[in-house]
Amino acid sequence: MRFPRCSGILLHPTSLSGQFGIGDLGDSAYKFVDFLAAAGQSYWQVLPLSPTGYGDSPYQGLSAFAGNPMLISLEKLVEAGHLSRGDLEDVPGFPEERVDFGPVIDYKKGLLDQAFANFRAQAPPEQRVAFVRFCEEQANWLDDFSLFMALKEAYHLRPWHEWGAGVATRQQPALARQREALAGEIESQKYQQWQFFEQWLAVKRYANERGIRIVGDIPIFVALDSVDVWANPQLFYLDQNLQPTGVSGVPPDYFSQTGQLWGHPLYRWQAMAQNGYAWWIARFRMAFTQADVARIDHFRGFYNYWEVPAGEKTAVKGRWLYGPGADLFHAVTAALGAVAIIAEDLGDFDAESRAGLDALQSEFGYPGMKVLQFAFGADSSNPFLPHNFTNDFVVYTGTHDNDTSVGWYQVTSTEAERNYARRYLGSDGSDIAWDLIRLAWASIANTAITTVQDLLSLGHESRMNTPSTVGPPNWWWRLLPGALTDEIAARLRELTEVYGRIP
Numbered sequence: 001m002r003f004p005r006c007s008g009i010l011l012h013p014t015s016l017s018g019q020f021g022i023g024d025l026g027d028s029a030y031k032f033v034d035f036l037a038a039a040g041q042s043y044w045q046v047l048p049l050s051p052t053g054y055g056d057s058p059y060q061g062l063s064a065f066a067g068n069p070m071l072i073s074l075e076k077l078v079e080a081g082h083l084s085r086g087d088l089e090d091v092p093g094f095p096e097e098r099v100d101f102g103p104v105i106d107y108k109k110g111l112l113d114q115a116f117a118n119f120r121a122q123a124p125p126e127q128r129v130a131f132v133r134f135c136e137e138q139a140n141w142l143d144d145f146s147l148f149m150a151l152k153e154a155y156h157l158r159p160w161h162e163w164g165a166g167v168a169t170r171q172q173p174a175l176a177r178q179r180e181a182l183a184g185e186i187e188s189q190k191y192q193q194w195q196f197f198e199q200w201l202a203v204k205r206y207a208n209e210r211g212i213r214i215v216g217d218i219p220i221f222v223a224l225d226s227v228d229v230w231a232n233p234q235l236f237y238l239d240q241n242l243q244p245t246g247v248s249g250v251p252p253d254y255f256s257q258t259g260q261l262w263g264h265p266l267y268r269w270q271a272m273a274q275n276g277y278a279w280w281i282a283r284f285r286m287a288f289t290q291a292d293v294a295r296i297d298h299f300r301g302f303y304n305y306w307e308v309p310a311g312e313k314t315a316v317k318g319r320w321l322y323g324p325g326a327d328l329f330h331a332v333t334a335a336l337g338a339v340a341i342i343a344e345d346l347g348d349f350d351a352e353s354r355a356g357l358d359a360l361q362s363e364f365g366y367p368g369m370k371v372l373q374f375a376f377g378a379d380s381s382n383p384f385l386p387h388n389f390t391n392d393f394v395v396y397t398g399t400h401d402n403d404t405s406v407g408w409y410q411v412t413s414t415e416a417e418r419n420y421a422r423r424y425l426g427s428d429g430s431d432i433a434w435d436l437i438r439l440a441w442a443s444i445a446n447t448a449i450t451t452v453q454d455l456l457s458l459g460h461e462s463r464m465n466t467p468s469t470v471g472p473p474n475w476w477w478r479l480l481p482g483a484l485t486d487e488i489a490a491r492l493r494e495l496t497e498v499y500g501r502i503p
Contacts, residue, residue, distance in 0.1 A: 008043025021094030021104035026073030067196035146189035216291025221264035249315035259315030299343035407460030
């Protein structure tokens with residue numbers, strides 16, 4: 001699929017402003033879409049929308065198909081008649097500038113449970129019909145997910161491989177007993193997914209009607225403690241104790257001298273090929289239900305991926321293995337047509353791997369990524385400098401894994417990088433975030449993306465994530481109310497018009 005010359009903003013919904021401790025799919029989401037439209041933008045890029053587990057990372061989701069109930073707008077539940085306005089009067093004093101995940105989850109879970117109880121007791125017939133229809137249409141993933149989440153609560157959030165033997169290994173008599181015992185909890189999980197999709201797809205429709213397309217995010221791997229692995233163990237390399245025999249990661253690179261040990265179980269690609277990559281096709285179908293474009297994190301893993309032996313403390317020791325390559329994407333294209341995919345193709349490559357990945361992207365027309373913060377570490381031959389790349393890329397000032405542009409300039413860059421950036425930009429660096437936005441927007445790349453943090457010229461303290469680290473302050477940054485002003489929208493729209501990025 002061809003990508004027109006456009007631009008957009010990266011902001012995860014958890015980072016939206018609001019009074020309930022975490023960004024949600026209520027008024028702040030619609031106001032952000034209005035800001036994008038006013039600024040002449042074409043894309044809203046988000047991170048994975050999955051329910052999160054340990055560490056609250058959207059890249060360690062509990063499901064590749066489900067949505068995060070913490071994004072459900074409580075005010076929209078009031079509008080639906082599932083909560084009363086009085087239910088929202090006693091809100092804890094959550095911080096505005098960050099997500100305090102533990103207290104927020106406890107608070108919202110209680111209200112979601114209450115909303116479900118009210119729905120079950122007094123929902124009008126048309127809502128009951130809509131709920132049943134959703135459950136029937138999504139049963140292929142929803143049944144396993146709702147049981148998984150009900151069991152996880154029953155086992156006090158322990159990972160699934162620590163559950164009772166018959167349950168962990170999915171023995172049907174054990175599962176039948178659990179379905180009967182946990183029927184109410186299972187239905188509550190289905191209700192939460194129904195409400196997530198009702199609300200998210202309403203936001204997406206609102207955006208699409210205003211010319212804004214959603215860019216979603218597909219992590220190539222899934223977490224061990226996920227319904228995907230529990231329900232499909234035959235698709236992963238697990239030993240007799242249901243533990244991975246090898247795990248995901250990348251060898252040492254510019255992010256870490258010891259590599260990045262992600263720890264995901266690895267796919268049995270041959271087993272997946274034998275049934276026509278059915279699991280992946282279903283996953284892509286869901287991705288393109290939630291979004292219009294999908295960025296695939298660590299796309300190179302489809303060409304070759306780094307296997308780290310189980311038990312290693314770092315990702316230094318490992319080996320490269322070949323992924324499914326073009327076979328998978330021929331199957332996806334046959335099933336879904338020519339879908340819009342952005343290939344995250346960053347990292348260190350030997351010549352063979354780079355050539356193989358480039359050929360894979362070229363065959364299907366998937367643009368790669370260029371990150372401007374990586375552009376100033378060498379000389380004029382640096383491939384991240386705009387004069388060295390072509391139009392079939394998405395250029396970013398920075399991503400969720402980078403520092404903010406101001407933070408990069410002030411804290412995480414070297415003096416040599418800062419000096420070269422000033423020379424290249426013809427700038428003194430005093431407005432570095434907008435200098436990089438201008439550079440991205442002026443570049444030949446068909447698509448240009450910046451972050452809300454860079455629009456606001458925020459510093460190192462507003463970084464979203466630091467790779468190879470777990471826990472706060474990762475993922476907790478939030479946009480303050482009123483921060484995105486009409487003046488910022490006008491300034492961005494001016495650049496977008498000047499550089500021909502308004503369709």
